Amino acid sequence: MKFRHFIALTAQTLLAFAALAGSVASLVWLERQNAALTAPDLPRWDETAPLIIVDAGHGGHDGGAVANDIIEKNLALDLARRVKRELEASGLRVRTTRDTDVFLPLEDRAALAAKHQAAAFVSVHLNTDGAGSDAEGIETYFADSAPLSARQLASKPVSSADFAAAVQRMVCSTTKAQNRGTKARSYAVVAQAPCPAVLVECGFITSESESAQLKRESYRDQVAQGIAKGVALFLQAQPARPGLIATAVK
Numbered sequence: 001m002k003f004r005h006f007i008a009l010t011a012q013t014l015l016a017f018a019a020l021a022g023s024v025a026s027l028v029w030l031e032r033q034n035a036a037l038t039a040p041d042l043p044r045w046d047e048t049a050p051l052i053i054v055d056a057g058h059g060g061h062d063g064g065a066v067a068n069d070i071i072e073k074n075l076a077l078d079l080a081r082r083v084k085r086e087l088e089a090s091g092l093r094v095r096t097t098r099d100t101d102v103f104l105p106l107e108d109r110a111a112l113a114a115k116h117q118a119a120a121f122v123s124v125h126l127n128t129d130g131a132g133s134d135a136e137g138i139e140t141y142f143a144d145s146a147p148l149s150a151r152q153l154a155s156k157p158v159s160s161a162d163f164a165a166a167v168q169r170m171v172c173s174t175t176k177a178q179n180r181g182t183k184a185r186s187y188a189v190v191a192q193a194p195c196p197a198v199l200v201e202c203g204f205i206t207s208e209s210e211s212a213q214l215k216r217e218s219y220r221d222q223v224a225q226g227i228a229k230g231v232a233l234f235l236q237a238q239p240a241r242p243g244l245i246a247t248a249v250k
Contacts, residue, residue, distance in 0.1 A: 050119030050235055051093040053112050055189065056080035057125040057199075060103025065128040068211035072126045073101065075214060079202055080124045082224030090232060110192035119238075120163060120231055121197035123189050126214070127204045136210045137178030138223075140168040141199040143191035144184035163196040166234040171226030175219065177203065177210075196234070200227060 056077040058064035064072025077098070084094045095116055097109040113121045129135035142160035164182040172179040180201075190197035202223050203210045213219045 049092050051095060051116055052087055052231060053095055053097065053109075053116070053118045053121045053193075054080050054084050054087070055097040055109050055121065055123040057123055057189075059098050059101055062103055065126060065205060067128060067205040068208060070126070070205040070211055070214065072205065075126055075205070075220075076124050077101065079220055079223060082220055083122065083124065083227050086224050086228035087231060090228070092232070092235075106188040107192055109189050110194075110197075113193045113195050113197070118193075118195050119235060121190065121193040121195055122167070122227060122231065123197070123199040124227075125199060125201050127201040128206045129204055130206060133204070133206050135204050136207045137180040138168070138171055138175065138203060139180035139201050140164040140171075140182045141185045141187060141190065141201070142182060143186050143193075143197065160190070160196045160198060162237070163230075163234045164198045166237075167198055167200060167227055167230030170230035170233060171200065171202075171223060174226030174229065175222045 056073070056079070058073035058076060060073075062073065064076065066072065077100075080096060081099075084096055087094045095112065095118070097112055098104050109123070110121070112118070127135075127139070142164040144161070161182065161184070168179065168182050171177070185199075187199055190199050203214050205211045205214065214223075
């Protein structure tokens with residue numbers, strides 16, 4: 001009797017461990033599925049990869065906002081370099097409007113997109129909301145109407161609103177920052193670009209907690225990864241256009 005009781009207890013224990021292992025495996029699978037839905041891997045592109053213009057806001061005598069020991073022009077340049085690196089890692093071609101601390105007029109930045117027949121334009125900035133403000137989060141701006149040159153070049157209108165939505169979704173998913181949504185504004189740097197264009201406000205430097213995050217390289221990497229994934233997600237959804245949009249390599 002004791003032996004049969006021991007066998008029964010052993011079997012129950014093994015079944016309990018098997019059930020626990022199955023539950024853990026299910027949780028791991030679900031987590032991987034959720035990650036795949038919210039943060040797809042960057043695709044690989046072939047030699048005809050689209051060109052992206054990455055713009056670091058401000059520069060030179062235009063320092064942008066200053067708060068919590070952060071000067072916007074410097075942090076914007078750092079983030080733009082990281083976005084460039086992430087995009088190039090996926091095989092996309094990238095040109096930056098500035099690589100050093102120089103001033104460049106807004107119309108010259110947008111003109112680079114026309115000069116190089118860019119598929120997309122991304123301008124990187126930092127946000128402010130007054131000293132002591134508790135405002136935090138990321139928001140992405142787009143122009144609600146494309147310039148005439150863009151409408152003439154495109155056989156089918158490509159929406160900067162869709163581009164903004166893709167970038168906003170992915171950068172907030174990657175960083176877990178507050179999602180402040182997308183907004184239509186006719187900022188010159190995006191309104192004059194002859195391709196889908198967005199301006200990403202990557203966080204509030206007037207917020208003590210968010211500025212502390214932005215000072216960390218690991219967090220800036222997350223911001224850059226999110227922007228790059230948003231660009232890739234948008235490009236994947238676009239119909240192929242010779243010289244502009246390339247097909248992802250499986």
